[in-house]
Amino acid sequence: MTLYIDLANMISSRIEQGLYRPGDRLPSVRALSVEHGVSLSTVQQAYRHLEDQGMATPRPKSGYFVPPSRQKPELPMVNRAAQRPLDVSQWDNVLELISIPPGSPVLQLGRGMPDISSPTLKPLLRSISRLSRRQSVIELSYGCINGDPALREQISRLMLDSGCQIPAEDIVTTTGCHEALSAAIGATCKPGDVIAVDSPSFHGVMQALKGFGMKALELPTDPLTGISLEALELALEQWPIKAIQLTPTCNNPLGYIMPDANKRALLELAQRYDVAIIEDDVYGELAYSYPRPRTIKSYDEDGRVLLCSSFSKTLAPGLRIGWIAPGRYLQKILHLKYIGTGMAAQLPQLALAEYIAAGHYEPHLRRMRSQYARNRDLMTNWVSRYFPPGTRVSQPDGGFMLWIELDRQFDSQRLNRALLPHAIQIAPGSIFSATGKYRNCLRLNYATKATAEIEDAVRKVGETVAQLLASPD
Amino acid sequence: MTLYIDLANMISSRIEQGLYRPGDRLPSVRALSVEHGVSLSTVQQAYRHLEDQGMATPRPKSGYFVPPSRQKPELPMVNRAAQRPLDVSQWDNVLELISIPPGSPVLQLGRGMPDISSPTLKPLLRSISRLSRRQSVIELSYGCINGDPALREQISRLMLDSGCQIPAEDIVTTTGCHEALSAAIGATCKPGDVIAVDSPSFHGVMQALKGFGMKALELPTDPLTGISLEALELALEQWPIKAIQLTPTCNNPLGYIMPDANKRALLELAQRYDVAIIEDDVYGELAYSYPRPRTIKSYDEDGRVLLCSSFSKTLAPGLRIGWIAPGRYLQKILHLKYIGTGMAAQLPQLALAEYIAAGHYEPHLRRMRSQYARNRDLMTNWVSRYFPPGTRVSQPDGGFMLWIELDRQFDSQRLNRALLPHAIQIAPGSIFSATGKYRNCLRLNYATKATAEIEDAVRKVGETVAQLLASPD
Incomplete structure (x- = not known):
């Protein structure tokens, strides 16, 4: 620097x-x-x-x-729960978001992409480059079904920071967090089963429930403390819930960190009603606070928590390396991994193991955390400045996503269509719910270095929002 | 050379x-x-x-x-069909086969590993090495959900050789052929459905049926011409079959190539009974004959064939790049890919596209085909020489696998246990059936250069077989 x-x-x-x-x-x-x-x-x-x-x-x-402190925008409202398990739709809108190829001129302000331009990534890329040249059976063949042992050892050590003591043999590497989450859902639930989720919720999980023919019970979720435990308890009384799926740490899309007391209380509820917990921790290492927050898994004593994560948000999604610590579901997860993908690619696993063991990962995380924390403030300022008054904004404690709530009548899919000529795309709120509930919300990404181009784009989005609000139809 | x-x-x-x-x-x-x-x-x-x-x-x-022509060993017998749809078991034995990490001292004579030591792989590894260093958003970010467009273009051209005219937009890249096959099964069938399969059959498909809760109807399969069309027609009359899954070209494990007339007749049956065909072509480019055989897909006019393949057998499984041409099931496949893995890794896709476009793939295939054809003869000779009289052996027309049938009482899992002290592992026949039917069979791999070490291992396997036959218990 x-x-x-x-x-x-x-x-x-x-x-x-x-x-x-x-x-x-x-x-x-x-x-x-x-x-x-x-x-x-x-x-x-x-x-x-x-x-x-x-x-x-x-x-x-x-x-x-020092500039006068700006009034922080108001937080998004807690969603009104649907009160019943729902079939998931919204695939068309997800498909729109993920169909744009990398390198396209469209500025994808909505996708879950980290900044991959940091020089702290270079040692990893050098490892990949070097390992790929040696034409060794280790990189080119089928690996062990559980995943590369050296990488699992490193993940086991990393997880100590979140309060987890999980031996390497209880960890399975996967093709991204997608495979981890999908396998976790498949290992704990059957078609037709009901799964309780925080809401808004990651669209990948919503679509997995759709694909498996399961039903989502969306629970009211506080934008600062997460899923409502009272609502969860009522739901557990009322419905035959098989698993609770949530992202309690650096939530996507809301950015909150669920307090430790709530995490413990949630685990106790899960124990009392004997349901599994699928904990998505994919942004957990990007909490702005130090030390990083604990996972629900760290309190788990009977193996009912399936902890899912990946290097997609901390390093680069193109690596396609995730992992799962599935507790008592290990054997089922191995079977689902075998039939789903056979194995995760060896080369990035070996390079990651080297990168972490050589001490490159921690400084990288520190740098990204501080970049994302600064960018959160900037992005929040820009939204305050360029969006219409009354816009509600999340206050993320980690990750690189801002959740924006507009007037109840607003339609963020219409916004995307209006942004098309400007080559800007946001993530419409509708994909974060089973049935398109958050149409008046959108998600913005603030990962990359804050440039004039991005500020311009945010201004353009804000102006377009104002125009659409002025001409509802 | x-x-x-x-x-x-x-x-x-x-x-x-x-x-x-x-x-x-x-x-x-x-x-x-x-x-x-x-x-x-x-x-x-x-x-x-x-x-x-x-x-x-x-x-x-x-x-x-020219040496006097050796008497070819007799072919394996056609299996006796189970006559009814079966639940799949055998996971424990598959797990044993795939749990050995690469680089282990155990000589894995049973796995589906190609020879990855050929110098014709070098340009591919150089591409990976070079592309990985440029830290570009193209390699490190989420790719387009369908897969890299340049690679899909190349695959579209490669498939012309098998008689297929499939535009790049109708191809989806996957994480290995496992994901392609799994998604194909998921897109065409529901839990509880019956799927007709050739038998013996690839254990990955068997386990996918188990994972999805589907039933396998194993059909009699000729070791030279493949699945019995008469038996298939009877089965279609009798059972509510939703899909036919088979590996008609360079079958795994039997090595036969189904004649074109049979491929056409099978497609006609599928049309008549309106069922999907899941065609595994993963060894198709390794047929010893030139030009390569046609696929069933090449005759498909109404999009009912889902053609699944990968570069795992032709180049290296560690790349984890497969593909599927799913015909009318394209949208379902995209959804299943999204929830299963999100995307396939970008870097190997881009490197593969370069490698094929630069003309490196064809010479590589020619070299491997001729190596595998020579090795088939050697391995057949070794088995004739070192295994007990009466051993039946397949006559593969492509790929790198030999299927060996022993006395009906023989137990190839016991063989594996007896080979443990010699650090040799074979693939027991039982995993190629839903219910462990082929315990008296085993699969051997002849991909790698024929060395004295491998000849020694085959002799050791043959001797151990003889010992076990002499001491049944």
Whole structure:
């Protein structure tokens, strides 16, 4: 990283720590130059960078100030539960989102893509490059059905940070988190079964329920604390629920982290009613807080939690390496993996094992977490600035997704059609529910470095939203 | 390839074409040296190579002769059909086969592994290596749900050789042929449905039926011409069959190629009874004959054939790239792919597209076909030599698998246990049936270059078979 970025990060972290408060004058260019032994122009560059990010405001002849704290936009409302298990639809809209090939000129503001341009990825790519050249049976043949042992060892160590003590032999690698989640659903439920889910919920899981012919019971979900335990308990009383599927840590799309007490209480409910928990932790390592939050799995004592994750959000989805710690369902998961894909690709598994073992993963995570945390603030500011008043916005504690709620009459699919000529695509809220409930919501991605192009796109989305609200039809 | 190998291949192909018959004298070393403008020692090397392969026999002071044609071992018997749809078991035995990690000291004589040591693979590995280094969004992000367009274009061209005209947009790439087959079964059948299969049949399909809760109707299958059409027609009359799943070209494990007339007749039956055909063509490009055989799909006019294949047998399974041409089931397949894996890895898809477009794939296939054809003869000879009299052996027309049938009382799982101390593993016949029917059979792989080590292993297997036959318990 260049010097001025380091300096800008230092200043912004002091602002975040409250050392400088909204309206405060920031240290002069000269003072910082002396204090840090850098040139005046480096300090000026740092301030310009902070200005671009909305973290500092210049006043003529007075220097730089912390901008007045903007009123945080209101949170999205808690969904009204459907009160009954539903068949899942919405495939057409999901298909629209995932049909755009990579490298297309369309700016995909809605997809769950991490920033894959970080230099901290390079050692991984070098490993892939080197391993691929040696033409060894290890990379090119069928691997062990459980997955590469060295990688499973590393995953076992990583999971200690989330409070989990899971030996490598209880972990199975998969082709992305999709395969992990699908296998988890297949191992715990049968066609026709009812699965309780947080809502809004990841469209991949919704579609899996559709594919398997299962029913989704969407539960009210608080945008700060997650799935309602009271509603869950009532549902467990009322319906023959077989599993609870949720993303409690850095939720997709809402970004909240369910408090530890709620995680424990949810597990107790699952024990009392003897249902499985399918815990999607795919964004868990991207929590902005340190140490990373605990998983529900970390409290699990009787193997009823199937913890699903992948490197798709922390590193790159193109690797297609996920994993599952399936507890008591291990044998079923191995069978489902065998019939579904046979095995996960060996080469990325071996390269990942090397990358993590060599200590490259932690610094990468630190960098991405801080980038995503900064970008959350920027994106929130942009939405506040460019979207119509009354727009509700999530307050993510991790990951790189913002959930935006508009007037109840708004139609985000119509928004996507209106954005087509501008080559911008957002994720319509409807795909995060079984039956298209969140049409007035949308998901935005803030993973990539905040550029003028992205700010322009957000402004264009905001303007289009305003136009559509002004001309309902 | 070196000169003497070229020359040896030329001579052996003349023998195969019948220009020289068993007992005939082959051209003298001097004559060949003049005819081909190569040194005497090159010709001698070529003859020694042919001698090693059992294609030429030296007689002192008389030169080289075509060896007397060995009596071919008898073919395996046609299985007796179960006459009713069966639930599938055998998972434990499959798990045993696939649990050995690559690089293990166990010689896996039973697995479906191609030879991955050929220098013709190098351009592919170079592509992977180069593409992985550029850290581009194309390789690292989510690809288009259908799969990489450039690779689908190449697959579309390759399939012309099998008589198929399928545009790239009707092809979907998958994570290996496993995903293609699983999705094909999921798209055409529901839990409880009956699927007709050839028998013995690929264990991956058997286990998929088990996983989905479907029933297998195993049909009598001729070791030279494939599934019995008479039996199929009777079955279609008698049972509510939803799909026919078979591997008609270079069958696994029997190696036969179903005649074109039978392929057409099978399609007509499927049309008459309105059932889908799931055609596994994963070994189809490894037929020893040229041009490669037609697929059933090539006769398909109403989109009822789902053609499944991959690069796992022709290049390397570790790539995990397969594909499916699903005809009228395209939309269902896309949904199943989305929930199963999300997408196939981008990097190997892009590298494969480059490799094929640059013209590297055809020469590679030619080389592997001729290696596998030679190895089939060697392996057949070894089995004839080292296994007890009465051993029945398949006569594969493609691929790299030999199917061996022993006395009806023989137990190939017991054989595997007895081979454990010798660090040799075969594939027990039981896993190729729903209910463990072929316990007296086994599958051997002859893909890798025929070495003394492999000959020793085959001898050890043959000796162990004889011991077990002598001491039944």
